[in-house]
Amino acid sequence: MSRGPGGLTKLLLDAPAAQGAIYLHGAHVAHWQPNGHTPVLWMSRQSNYAEDKPIRGGVPICFPWFGPNLQDSKAPAHGLARLHAWKLSAVARTSSQGIACELTADLAPFQLTYRVEFDQVLRLSLTTRLSSSHDRPARYEDALHTYFAVSDVRNITIEGLQSVDYIDKVDQAKKKTATGEAIQITSETDRVYLNTTHACRLLDPGQHRTILVEKTGSRSTIVWNPWIDKSAKMPDFGDDEWPEMVCIETANVGDHAIELQPGGAHKTMP
């Protein structure tokens, strides 16, 4: 454990297969570098590091709502988990020369367990349990909001969503039908792909790298790049940083929110 910027507690993990870093603030994975590769996750140089603000980049956890809270406009965007002080419950080497850690958070009536395995593959798994003493079922949304480092977002391709309908958040949240084409980012992009369990492939010829994003327990995928104007409006995102990143988020949002019975649990895994 060490103190990172803003005094936030940071866990640095180093194993033969990979290096990683995770903040207890938000259980925020901030670094993953499989041996022999450049870092896979993108972090903003303008990120806040403070207990009352989310970290920009890496893998924020959105929970128990995604985006603005529709019942309470003062509640933080993307929920409470990314602002919560998580507890570290375990760290252990894996059989494949990687290193894993587990963090927990009590966000009543839910209990969260997050397992992160830094290896040649980054394995994330977010388990949500509804307390058995809760008197009724409860619903939540979640997203593992992964920011990938790319050579230039204008030259990447994302495959796997060409047959999937989506909500276009940059066009008045209209529902749009599948384009039939792999995704190329040519302007601000903020799409919630609906009812998809498909894996995505992120092709980055500039880095000679293809990233496979597989998932289970997730029926929505969000693809986001803020492009020029939106970047300029975000204080914790550099004006010139938008070409360096793309988010492919493993999620359960909107109609695909998860409903748990008291004592029930669900696992979301990209």
Ligand code: BG6
């Ligand atoms: C994406 C949303 O998941 O996150 C976007 O679809 C949002 O609408 C983006 O702008 C970043 O959100 P935030 O709260 O981290 O600035």
